[in-house]
Amino acid sequence: MGTPFISLLEPSKLEGFQLGVPRESLPSTIPKTFLDAMEVREEVFVKEQNVPGENEFDADDPRSCHWVIYVSVNKTEVPEVRNEEGDIVRPRKSSTRSTPVGTIRMVPFPHEPHPKPGGDYWNGVLKGDEGNATNNSAPSARQFVHDRPTTFHDGKEPYIKLGRLAVIKDYRGYRFAGQLVRNALEWIKKNPSFFDPSIRELGLEQMGASTETEAPQWRGLLCVHAQEQVASAWAKWGFEIDEGMGKWWEEGIPHVGMFLRLEIGPKDIQISA
Numbered sequence: 001m002g003t004p005f006i007s008l009l010e011p012s013k014l015e016g017f018q019l020g021v022p023r024e025s026l027p028s029t030i031p032k033t034f035l036d037a038m039e040v041r042e043e044v045f046v047k048e049q050n051v052p053g054e055n056e057f058d059a060d061d062p063r064s065c066h067w068v069i070y071v072s073v074n075k076t077e078v079p080e081v082r083n084e085e086g087d088i089v090r091p092r093k094s095s096t097r098s099t100p101v102g103t104i105r106m107v108p109f110p111h112e113p114h115p116k117p118g119g120d121y122w123n124g125v126l127k128g129d130e131g132n133a134t135n136n137s138a139p140s141a142r143q144f145v146h147d148r149p150t151t152f153h154d155g156k157e158p159y160i161k162l163g164r165l166a167v168i169k170d171y172r173g174y175r176f177a178g179q180l181v182r183n184a185l186e187w188i189k190k191n192p193s194f195f196d197p198s199i200r201e202l203g204l205e206q207m208g209a210s211t212e213t214e215a216p217q218w219r220g221l222l223c224v225h226a227q228e229q230v231a232s233a234w235a236k237w238g239f240e241i242d243e244g245m246g247k248w249w250e251e252g253i254p255h256v257g258m259f260l261r262l263e264i265g266p267k268d269i270q271i272s273a
């Protein structure tokens with residue numbers, strides 16, 4: 001296994017993507033990095049953790065940043081053949097492929113409200129609350145509304161969400177997940193205004209602001225909906241469990257909320273598009 005490398009895909013158009021459809025049959029406009037991310041997510045979440053395939057690709061994917069970690073894997077295409085004397089009569093033929101082995105995504109605000117403690121969510125919809133049209137709304141229709149305050153979130157401050165962290169089973173234990181998380185954190189620290197909405201495009205009203213200084217701006221807060229069994233790994237990367245968020249279920253898997261605050265310098269308000 002060679003030295004791994006990481007690719008970043010910024011928000012992109014993913015129209016026509018369907019999980020389970022072979023790559024060659026998908027629109028050529030879908031970036032390869034995204035197809036690689038979904039190859040990993042399908043393997044880990046759908047095949048290994050039994051998350052329904054139709055819930056894996058969602059409305060947040062086009063507006064998110066995705067990171068994929070690759071390793072060079074050497075594969076024997078045709079095995080070596082030796083004669084009775086042990087001489088090679090046909091050499092081994094091999095090929096090297098940059099194989100996607102892990103992925104993570106970073107979702108900008110606004111988000112759905114914090115999950116209800118004890119809630120059972122399927123595809124972002126709370127069980128027993130299926131008729132409520134505000135659940136799992138398209139991100140473009142989401143307003144900057146006030147959420148319930150939790151231990152680390154006052155319910156108002158815009159936060160960025162990390163998620164869909166996955167590493168293929170055979171490649172676990174090599175710190176690939178750690179590299180992905182650190183890479184994503186370093187990138188957002190260098191680009192703290194990346195997700196700040198443009199006042200000119202959205203208008204102050206949709207942002208829930210009356211003046212430019214009230215417009216939502218990211219100030220360094222990151223959240224993760226961590227699978228409970230992985231909370232200790234997120235803690236190693238600096239995230240702290242938010243007791244006030246409680247525990248809930250997504251696709252039948254128990255989750256807890258965790259936050260990290262990154263120190264970022266002062267920012268200019270983004271007024272232009």
Ligand SMILES: CC(C)(COP(=O)(O)OP(=O)(O)OC[C@H]1O[C@@H](n2cnc3c(N)ncnc32)[C@H](O)[C@@H]1OP(=O)(O)O)[C@@H](O)C(=O)NCCC(=O)NCCS
Binds near residue numbers: 044175176178
């Ligand atoms: C969780 C996952 C991404 C970790 O990938 P990985 O590349 O093996 O993780 P790393 O090697 O970077 O491990 C980082 C640290 O977390 C720990 N860790 C890794 N997986 C863990 C787990 N499931 N539970 C507890 N700790 C874990 C490691 O021991 C390591 O600690 P160390 O640095 O002190 O040795 C991988 O196991 C996975 O894809 N699991 C299934 C999907 C999943 O649960 N995703 C998380 C959604 S929140």
